Amino acid sequence: MRQSQGMKRNVGGAAAGAAGSACRRALAGLGLALLVPAATWAQDRNAAVPPAAPASVPTIAPPSPPPVENSYLDGRLLYQLLEAEFALREGEPGDAIELMLQAARTNKDDALYRRALQIAVEAGAGDKALGIVRSWRQTLPKSTEALLTEIRLLIELDRVADTAEPLKQLLALSAPAERSALISSLPRAQQRAKDKTGVAEQFRLLLQPYLDAPDTRIAARVALGRMRLNQGQPVYALELAAQAQAQDPSALQPVLLALDVMNAATDGAQARGAADAPPAAASQPPAKGTASATDLIAQAEVIVRQYLSQPDTEPVVRQAFASVLATQQRLTDAAEQLRLALKDRPKQAQLWLALGEIDLELHDPVTADADLKQALALVTAQATEDAAARQATAAGAAGTPIADDEDAPQATAPADAASGANPVRLSHVELLLARAAEQRHDDAAVSRWLAQVDAKDADLQVVSLRAGLLARQGKLGEALKLIRAANANTPAEQRYKLLTEVQLLLDEKKLAEAREVLNKANAESPDDVDLVYQEAMVDERLNRLDDMEQLLRRILVLQPDNSQALNALGYSLADRNLRLDEALTMVRQAHELSPADPFIVDSLGWVEYRMGHYDAATTLLTQAYSSRKDTEIAAHLGEALWAEGKHDEAARVLRDAHKVDAGNEVLKQTMARLKVAP
Numbered sequence: 135m136r137q138s139q140g141m142k143r144n145v146g147g148a149a150a151g152a153a154g155s156a157c158r159r160a161l162a163g164l165g166l167a168l169l170v171p172a173a174t175w176a177q178d179r180n181a182a183v184p185p186a187a188p189a190s191v192p193t194i195a196p197p198s199p200p201p202v203e204n205s206y207l208d209g210r211l212l213y214q215l216l217e218a219e220f221a222l223r224e225g226e227p228g229d230a231i232e233l234m235l236q237a238a239r240t241n242k243d244d245a246l247y248r249r250a251l252q253i254a255v256e257a258g259a260g261d262k263a264l265g266i267v268r269s270w271r272q273t274l275p276k277s278t279e280a281l282l283t284e285i286r287l288l289i290e291l292d293r294v295a296d297t298a299e300p301l302k303q304l305l306a307l308s309a310p311a312e313r314s315a316l317i318s319s320l321p322r323a324q325q326r327a328k329d330k331t332g333v334a335e336q337f338r339l340l341l342q343p344y345l346d347a348p349d350t351r352i353a354a355r356v357a358l359g360r361m362r363l364n365q366g367q368p369v370y371a372l373e374l375a376a377q378a379q380a381q382d383p384s385a386l387q388p389v390l391l392a393l394d395v396m397n398a399a400t401d402g403a404q405a406r407g408a409a410d411a412p413p414a415a416a417s418q419p420p421a422k423g424t425a426s427a428t429d430l431i432a433q434a435e436v437i438v439r440q441y442l443s444q445p446d447t448e449p450v451v452r453q454a455f456a457s458v459l460a461t462q463q464r465l466t467d468a469a470e471q472l473r474l475a476l477k478d479r480p481k482q483a484q485l486w487l488a489l490g491e492i493d494l495e496l497h498d499p500v501t502a503d504a505d506l507k508q509a510l511a512l513v514t515a516q517a518t519e520d521a522a523a524r525q526a527t528a529a530g531a532a533g534t535p536i537a538d539d540e541d542a543p544q545a546t547a548p549a550d551a552a553s554g555a556n557p558v559r560l561s562h563v564e565l566l567l568a569r570a571a572e573q574r575h576d577d578a579a580v581s582r583w584l585a586q587v588d589a590k591d592a593d594l595q596v597v598s599l600r601a602g603l604l605a606r607q608g609k610l611g612e613a614l615k616l617i618r619a620a621n622a623n624t625p626a627e628q629r630y631k632l633l634t635e636v637q638l639l640l641d642e643k644k645l646a647e648a649r650e651v652l653n654k655a656n657a658e659s660p661d662d663v664d665l666v667y668q669e670a671m672v673d674e675r676l677n678r679l680d681d682m683e684q685l686l687r688r689i690l691v692l693q694p695d696n697s698q699a700l701n702a703l704g705y706s707l708a709d710r711n712l713r714l715d716e717a718l719t720m721v722r723q724a725h726e727l728s729p730a731d732p733f734i735v736d737s738l739g740w741v742e743y744r745m746g747h748y749d750a751a752t753t754l755l756t757q758a759y760s761s762r763k764d765t766e767i768a769a770h771l772g773e774a775l776w777a778e779g780k781h782d783e784a785a786r787v788l789r790d791a792h793k794v795d796a797g798n799e800v801l802k803q804t805m806a807r808l809k810v811a812p
Contacts, residue, residue, distance in 0.1 A: 211237060211240075211241065214233055214236070214237050215233075215234070215237060217233055218230045218233035218234045218237070218253075221233065222253060227253050227254070227256070227257035227259070228257075228262075230253050231250050231253050231254055231257075231259075231262060231266070234246060234249050234250035234253060235247075235250045235266060235269060238250055238269075238270070238273070239269065239273050242273055242274060244270075244274065244277060244279055244280070247266065247267075247269075247270040247273075247274075247280070250266050251263055251266050251267065251270075251283070254266055260287070260290075260291055263287060264284070264287055264288070264291070267280060267283050267284040267287060268284065270283070270284075271284060271300070276307060278304060278307055278308065281300050281303055281304040281307070282304065284300045285297050285300050285301060285304065285323075288300075289323050289326055289327075292326075292327070292328060294323060294324070294326065294327035294329075294333045295327075295329070295332060295333060295336060297323065298336050298340060301316075301320075301337075301340055302340060304316065305317070305340075305344070310349035310350070311349075313344070313349065313350055313353075314349060314350050314352075314353040315353075317341065317344060317350055317353040317354055317357050318353050318356065318357055318387070320337050320341075320357045320361070321357055321360035321361050321364060323337075324337060324361050324364055325364055330361075330364055330365055331365055333361075334358075334361040334362070334364070334365055337357070337358075337361060338358060338361075341354045341357065341358060351378075351381055352378045352381055352382055352385045352387060352388070353387065355374045355375075355377050355378040355381070355388075356374065356375065356378050356387040356388055356391050358374050359371040359372075359373075359374035359375050359378070359388075359391050360391060360394075362374065363391070363394060363395060363398065368395045368398060368399065368425065368430050369425045369430070371391060371395055372392065372395055372430065372433050372434055372437070374391075375388040375389075375391045375392050375395070375434075375437055376388070376437060378391075379437055379440065379441070383440065383441070383444060384441075384444060384446075384447075386441075386448055386451070388437060388441075389437060389438055389441040389451055390451070390454075392434040392435075392437035392438050393434070393438060393451075393454050393455065393458055395430060395434040396430075396431055396434040396435065396438070396458050397458055397461070398430075399427040399430040399431045399434070399729070400427075400431065400458065400461055400462050400728075400729075400730060426726065426729065427726065427727075427729045428725075428726075428729035428730075431462075431729060431730055438451070438455050442455070449475055449478050449479055452471050452472075452474060452475040453471075453472075453475055453485070455471050456468045456469075456471035456472045456475065456488070459471060460488075460492065462728075462730030462731065462761075463730070463731045463732055463733065463761070463762060464730055464732060464761040464762065465492050465495055465496050465761070465762050466496065466760065466761055466762055466763050467760075467761055468492055469489060469492045469493065469496070472485055472488055472489045472492070473489065476489070481512060482512075483508075483509045483512040483513050483516070483558040484509075484558055486505050486506070486508040486509035486512065487505075487506070487509040487558050487562070487563060487566070489505045490502045490503075490505035490506035490509060490563075490566055490570070491566060493505055493570075494566065494569055494570060494573065496762070496763055496764075497573060497765070497794065497795055498763075498794060499570040499571070499572075499573035499574045500574065502566070502570045502573075503567065503570040503571070503574070506563055506566050506567050506570060507567070509558060509563050510560070510563045510564070510567070512558075513558050513559075513560050513563060514560070517560065559591070560588075561587045561588050561591035562591075564583050564584075564586050564587050565583070565584075565587055565591075565595055565596060565599075567579075567583045568580050568583035568584050568587075568596075568599050569599065571583060572599060572602060577603055577606060577607075580599060580602075580603055581603065584596060584599055584600060584603075594620055594622070594627055594630050594631065594634070597616060597617060597620045597634075598617065598630075598634045600616060601613040601614070601616045601617045601634065601638060602638065602641075604616065605638050605641060605642060610638065610642055610644075613638055614635060614638060617631055617634050617635050617638070618631070618635065629662075629664065629665070632651065632652075632655055632665075633668065635651060636648045636651055636652060636668065636672075639651065640672070640675075645672060645675055645676050646676070648672050649669065649672045649673065649676065652665060652668055652669040652672060653669060656669055661692060663689050663692055663693060663696065663699075666685050666688060666689050667685075667686075667689060667698065667699065667702070669685055670682045670685035670686050670689075670699075670702065671702070673685065674706060679706065679710070682706065683703060683706070686699045686702055686703040686706075687703070690703075695727055697723075697724040697727035697728040697731070697734065698724075700720045700721070700723050700724035700727070701720070701721060701724040701728075701731075701733065701734045701737050703717075703720055704716075704717040704718070704719075704720030704721035704724065704737060704741065705717070705721065705737040705740065705741075707720075708721070708737070708740055708741040708744045709740070709744075711744055714741060714744055714745050717741050717744075718738075718741045718742075718745070721734065721737045721738045721741050722738065724737070725738055730761070732757075732758040732759075732761040732762040732764070732767065733758070733762075733764070733767075735754055735755075735757055735758040735761070736754075736755060736758040736759075736764075736766075736767045736770060738754050739751045739752075739753075739754030739755035739757075739758060739770060739771075739774065740755070740770050742754060743755075743770065743773060743774050743777065748774055748777045748778045749778070751774040751777075752771070752774045752775060752778055752780075755767065755770050755771040755774050756771060758771075759771050759787070763791075763794070765791045765794065765795040765798040765800070765801050766798065766800045766801070768787050768788065768790070768791035768801065769788065769791065769798070769800045769801045769803075769804040771784075771787050772784040772785075772787045772788040772791075772804055772805075772808070772810070773804060773808075775787065776808055784808070784810070785808075785810045788801065788804065788805050788808070788810050789810070789812060792805065792812045796812070
């Protein structure tokens, strides 16, 4: 046994295995082509001239082959490599590493260093692997591969602070395009570190020389911004994004950072923890301060819209923006962005599908039907095209003699756009068209679309729509029996069945029966917040307001930051003109948690209306209605405008809402009270 006593494959137990896994992940991430044993290595290094074509095939005389470069592989080196491989087979990885490392140093060969590193990784020797990489760097100081490998190993071994020196060297050696890509990857390295703040400061100092260089100034600012966002400092992140956009308004990276800030603020994390203010310059650390999630979203949106105002922008940005807006429940704004995206990409079925789904949520079934039929036409056309391609491929294969060679390539059919390879499934579009027909109260169309849905895709949504058809035909018992008999394999599916049953009962005005179903479910799952919330909403409709408040407060005990429960409780108090100060406090807290939710903005405006603050109420309700054309928001806005003396404007808002949803009870009561004719 040599100096590496104890470094056998089976020594070290779980610790060695964990270290080996970390090293393996590091190498896999770099995409290194690790060497195979020495015999194959020798063959690759001494590749022969390609053989001539068979004599039976006429060929043009090839040009003279290039002069043969003799390999440095001599008998001594070959013996050394074979000895290393034999040591490895005998369970002596330490000996194998030393032999391979000695050969790598002598011959200054990247491939030999990679092989030594592979052996260390397989042995689970993280520190030894790091020593090999550092020897590699010392022997070949201009090897960017060695630098990259050391950096990745340090990150995997949670020694991110030690990456400063190799990163500095790698940045100096890299070409401009590679340098920008490397800078852009630093936030991911910071995310993996335990001390995110310390690593961010280290990277900030490292990037100072690149903040003003034309090739890297955008990447450096965006990387610093992402690191600050990782630390919970979104104001600083937005300041850096704005600086980068000012340097190049057409740059994509700053707007993607702004979208990430919007997402973070929407989730509410930044609303509770935003603790910075923008610095005067990118080179200075952030000053402490505060920022509301509402302000963050507004500032980020300015950056996004500034980018989208230019010609020839990336279509993916508008789609991502629409997705963020939809997450914020700003469905009217999201639909506008999707329609703009469709001007550039009218044949993308996914966009038509997303627009149709939003129209359904906005209770605009006529527009939804038109959008979904566009998606259906595109998916059907793609499926027809793919079927024709398969047929042509099959016909070609039928006319071709079977090759004697078993390894001859075989024809493969194109993917079927309607069967799942395409993101838009035909059955999903048909299901949404059935929902649009249901909103139009066209039961015959609902039946037609449901009949077209492939049986294998007939999930609980299909069962739910069929049950709804039965209920509207006066067959509530059959509808309930159908939904109760449906298969539910997961807790989510079981909840869906339960809530479908409740909705069937509510649609038939059987409120007491719906409450009984929910009460029983809550007794079995007392901490299921969704079910508790649903029971509270049924209690409100039953005018059991004390029970409703008790249930909502129970949710707030389980989840103090539940914005929906806070909003529902505050709104219910305001709607009854009770404890308005308490209602305002609750709704403001909900608004801080979900600042872009138009229903919460509506509640805030309604509380202001109840308190007699008509100007503030009108501003808030206008904001809510512009984000989501909801009928009840329209009714509240009409009330506030009427109270301000703007009777004509109020009547216009109410009549427009009536055209979309004439059956809404809140709207009908408001129009009757204000004596506004449809």
